[in-house]
Amino acid sequence: MSSPDLPTCSIICLAVVTLICPGAATYAGDHPLNLAYTGTVPGDYLFSLANGTYSGSINAGSGYDTVLSIGIPEGSDLLYQRVYIYWSWSKKGQAAIYPRMDVQLVPPGEGGALHFRNRYTDNKGFASQNDFYSGMDTYEIPSAMDFSRPFTIRIVNTGEEGTSFTIQGVGFLAVYTVPGGQQKQIQIMEGTDLLYSRYGITPEMATSRIEYPGTISLEQVHDAEMLLVAPSGGYSLSGVPEMNRLFFNRGDEAVVPIVLRPVMHVLFPSFSGKTWTDIFSSSELQQVGVDRREVKPFLRPGGNRAEVQDNGDYIQLTNAVLEVTYDE
Numbered sequence: 659m660s661s662p663d664l665p666t667c668s669i670i671c672l673a674v675v676t677l678i679c680p681g682a683a684t685y686a687g688d689h690p691l692n693l694a695y696t697g698t699v700p701g702d703y704l705f706s707l708a709n710g711t712y713s714g715s716i717n718a719g720s721g722y723d724t725v726l727s728i729g730i731p732e733g734s735d736l737l738y739q740r741v742y743i744y745w746s747w748s749k750k751g752q753a754a755i756y757p758r759m760d761v762q763l764v765p766p767g768e769g770g771a772l773h774f775r776n777r778y779t780d781n782k783g784f785a786s787q788n789d790f791y792s793g794m795d796t797y798e799i800p801s802a803m804d805f806s807r808p809f810t811i812r813i814v815n816t817g818e819e820g821t822s823f824t825i826q827g828v829g830f831l832a833v834y835t836v837p838g839g840q841q842k843q844i845q846i847m848e849g850t851d852l853l854y855s856r857y858g859i860t861p862e863m864a865t866s867r868i869e870y871p872g873t874i875s876l877e878q879v880h881d882a883e884m885l886l887v888a889p890s891g892g893y894s895l896s897g898v899p900e901m902n903r904l905f906f907n908r909g910d911e912a913v914v915p916i917v918l919r920p921v922m923h924v925l926f927p928s929f930s931g932k933t934w935t936d937i938f939s940s941s942e943l944q945q946v947g948v949d950r951r952e953v954k955p956f957l958r959p960g961g962n963r964a965e966v967q968d969n970g971d972y973i974q975l976t977n978a979v980l981e982v983t984y985d986e
């Protein structure tokens with residue numbers, strides 16, 4: 659999804675609105691992701707994107723088809739699974755509306771209908787042109803479905819005449835057991851947080867904080883990976899260098915005297931966490947940014963956190979998964 663058009667309101671007006679309404683929807687990091695699943699299982703998780711690309715405007719009565727290929731190992735038991743519909747720019751004319759959509763398996767009747775679970779939304783949050791809703795809808799696939807083969811999902815705009823929205827992509831996530839599998843601690847976060855460091859929003863404000871609540875047995879950790887998913891992340895027409903950042907467990911360095919920090923970095927290389935830049939990768943056609951990152955050296959026994967920051971990218975942060983694999 660390309661960067662939004664310039665608004666008509668001034669930066670000063672936005673600053674006032676931000677100060678008065680800190681809990682309202684804005685381009686700042688004010689919609690932190692929610693914990694959707696946590697558990698330690700002898701198995702694994704997977705996340706995959708469907709083959710569909712950015713849809714452009716889907717008008718009332720029109721549809722969008724995409725194919726998901728999953729490939730759950732034979733003999734596995736599903737513990738948690740969700741289909742994610744990433745949508746944006748839901749409107750009627752210049753009015754922001756919530757989309758009405760019908761999401762079905764194709765052909766119909768194969769295992770039953772998809773079950774709606776949650777809708778997460780965010781928007782620009784101040785009076786201007788193009789202040790439309792964006793979000794993520796989650797669905798559950800019926801348990802009778804054959805997860806070993808690809809299947810098609812059809813999304814139809816069932817709103818009234820003149821309404822439209824776009825589909826940025828469709829994803830699927832599953833947690834499952836594996837016979838004889840290693841123990842893995844999996845924490846899944848879901849939601850929608852629009853981040854854009856423009857119009858008076860600084861990069862520090864356009865930062866979404868992800869809190870992982872579980873405790874970790876560090877001495878038994880074999881490896882650890884974090885997955886992040888962000889529609890629009892990594893795709894920008896502006897070509898800004900370092901247009902996004904990821905911080906993992908940062909923040910301790912400030913409590914250490916400056917003269918001791920070089921020593922701390924030598925003795926404890928991970929004590930101040932880790933920072934990466936330009937983490938997401940997407941394109942004009944595939945506009946769902948995905949990032950997978952090894953984080954074992956920077957883990958803590960508890961209170962692990964990640965922060966995703968926009969620096970001109972325009973990010974719709976929707977998913978975060980922390981997976982810790984323990985030694986056998």
